[in-house]
Amino acid sequence: MIIGVVVALGIGFVVGLVLTDDGDDSAAVTPMANTNQAPPPGQPVNAPAAAQGGDAAPGGGSAFDLRKGAVFVQSNSQHGNEVVALARNEDGRLSEVGRYDTGGVGTGSFQDSANGVVLGTANGEASPQHNIDNPQLLFVPNAGSNSITVFRVAADSLQLVETVPSGGETPVSLTVNRGLLYVLNSGELDDRLILNRPPDDATDFLDNCTHGEPPTVTGFRVTEAGDLTQIENSTRPLSGGQGSGCSQVSFTQDGEQLVVTERVASLPTKTPQKGAIVTFDVTPDGMLGAKQVMDPAGIGPFGFAFTKDGTLVVSEQDHSNPGKSTTSSYTIREDGTLKAISKAVPNMGTDNCWVVITNDSRMAFTSNAFGGGTVSSYAVDENGALTLLHASATAEPGKDPNDDKLTDGTTDMALSRDSQYLYQLNSNLGMVQVFRTNSDGRLTHVEDQKVFDGPGVDTTGQLAPFGIAAF
Numbered sequence: 001m002i003i004g005v006v007v008a009l010g011i012g013f014v015v016g017l018v019l020t021d022d023g024d025d026s027a028a029v030t031p032m033a034n035t036n037q038a039p040p041p042g043q044p045v046n047a048p049a050a051a052q053g054g055d056a057a058p059g060g061g062s063a064f065d066l067r068k069g070a071v072f073v074q075s076n077s078q079h080g081n082e083v084v085a086l087a088r089n090e091d092g093r094l095s096e097v098g099r100y101d102t103g104g105v106g107t108g109s110f111q112d113s114a115n116g117v118v119l120g121t122a123n124g125e126a127s128p129q130h131n132i133d134n135p136q137l138l139f140v141p142n143a144g145s146n147s148i149t150v151f152r153v154a155a156d157s158l159q160l161v162e163t164v165p166s167g168g169e170t171p172v173s174l175t176v177n178r179g180l181l182y183v184l185n186s187g188e189l190d191d192r193l194i195l196n197r198p199p200d201d202a203t204d205f206l207d208n209c210t211h212g213e214p215p216t217v218t219g220f221r222v223t224e225a226g227d228l229t230q231i232e233n234s235t236r237p238l239s240g241g242q243g244s245g246c247s248q249v250s251f252t253q254d255g256e257q258l259v260v261t262e263r264v265a266s267l268p269t270k271t272p273q274k275g276a277i278v279t280f281d282v283t284p285d286g287m288l289g290a291k292q293v294m295d296p297a298g299i300g301p302f303g304f305a306f307t308k309d310g311t312l313v314v315s316e317q318d319h320s321n322p323g324k325s326t327t328s329s330y331t332i333r334e335d336g337t338l339k340a341i342s343k344a345v346p347n348m349g350t351d352n353c354w355v356v357i358t359n360d361s362r363m364a365f366t367s368n369a370f371g372g373g374t375v376s377s378y379a380v381d382e383n384g385a386l387t388l389l390h391a392s393a394t395a396e397p398g399k400d401p402n403d404d405k406l407t408d409g410t411t412d413m414a415l416s417r418d419s420q421y422l423y424q425l426n427s428n429l430g431m432v433q434v435f436r437t438n439s440d441g442r443l444t445h446v447e448d449q450k451v452f453d454g455p456g457v458d459t460t461g462q463l464a465p466f467g468i469a470a471f
Contacts, residue, residue, distance in 0.1 A: 064095060065155045067135055070471050071423050071432060074117055074140055075452055076106030076464040081142050084451050085158055092421035092434050094449045097156060102149035103163035104142025108464050110427050111143050113172035114248040114303035114354050114412060116467025122179050122222040127469040128356060128414045129305060131253050135471040137226045141171035148183060150226040161226040167218035167235060173248050177255035180286050181220040181228060184249035184260060187213030215246040217260060219286055231286055239265045239276045239293045247302045253310055256282055257336055263300040263317060275301045279336035292336040297328040298344035303354040307361035311384035315352045315366045316344060325352030325368050329384045342386040347376035354412050358419040363441055365422060372402060373410030375424060377441035389441030405445045414470035425468045
């Protein structure tokens with residue numbers, strides 16, 4: 001991330017089977033000590049009548065079924081973190097079902113991470129990564145209270161399973177596969193995103209994973225019911241430096257390796273603050289084995305996703321340099337090392353941080369948080385090579401590319417289970433923007449759904465919401 005950059009230019013985001021409900025949610029484990037008091041966990045807050053049973057029969061009698069189509073986002077509020085559940089209609093539009101306390105608190109400021117909310121089961125992810133088709137459990141990090149919350153996804157509500165300590169400081173990204181959950185704890189102790197400066201000076205933005213403890217990953221065993229048990233001695237450091245900019249942790253599709261990105265890490269003999277991509281072998285007992293720390297193809301690796309055959313596609317935000325966003329693709333070898341396929345393919349955006357890939361593995365979308373906010377589309381060929389389709393995929397053909405329905409704060413995103421709809425979180429506006437995907441890589445605007453209220457970055461707000469999952 002660049003220090004002293006103008007707000008309008010960028011911040012380096014800095015961007016199935018249903019379990020029987022017996023009516024007795026598990027009690028939340030007390031989170032690690034914090035100065036903010038969270039409300040009682042697992043209860044809907046200001047839920048619509050359908051979520052409270054007003055117009056819906058409990059247990060799936062509502063007009064919507066969260067297990068068949070939904071979007072989930074977290075508030076990351078320092079006054080009590082909550083998840084908002086939105087049912088997805090056949091036309092992609094959203095209807096709020098309820099708001100559910102996690103039993104933890106957020107930081108009140110944006111966390112520069114991807115995979116901040118994960119939907120799936122103990123055996124894999126339905127979103128944002130997509131390697132299973134079962135939205136049974138929802139996993140949420142509470143970055144302000146150092147804890148992880150698990151919900152069961154019912155037809156018309158979320159049901160609390162438990163909230164447990166994350167095993168480190170400031171959890172920001174999660175991944176689940178083969179009965180294991182690993183969490184990325186950033187170690188960041190400064191909750192601010194925006195550092196206010198005198199009126200005659202530029203605004204500073206805080207790089208995450210740079211103040212406090214070095215970032216780590218920690219493992220948990222996950223039962224089919226969603227119960228978490230921390231694996232003893234599973235915590236591992238990343239590249240080793242405090243100036244990390246850690247962004248995302250995810251298992252590969254087969255669960256045999258764990259991948260982590262660091263966007264501002266400095267490696268010996270390499271370009272300072274170019275970033276790093278770290279991989280770990282996952283051993284049969286759930287521990288992490290050999291680690292590889294590698295120089296990325298582009299500057300500032302942030303979010304990433306996998307094709308069905310395992311190609312790794314990584315966004316690169318180049319420290320929010322205006323117009324310098326790129327995306328690269330890699331093959332992951334058996335020993336965890338990377339072989340670049342496409343190196344730093346530009347999209348002319350600013351602050352390229354998040355990636356999603358369609359179910360057929362033939363198209364990738366990346367989001368640029370600033371410079372006006374854009375979503376870019378890439379074609380992915382059978383060898384994993386990338387070709388830019390549209391720098392601004394939401395702009396109408398032949399029209400002004402800046403007239404794209406988006407604005408600064410275009411952060412995390414997720415695709416519906418059939419890849420027909422893309423859901424874009426704008427953390428500045430507290431909004432989920434809905435787009436229909438088209439075969440040529442363009443996106444057609446459907447609606448804007450206001451989810452959270454709060455000041456934006458231009459009025460000293462800290463862009464609290466982060467993390468989105470869809471089905």
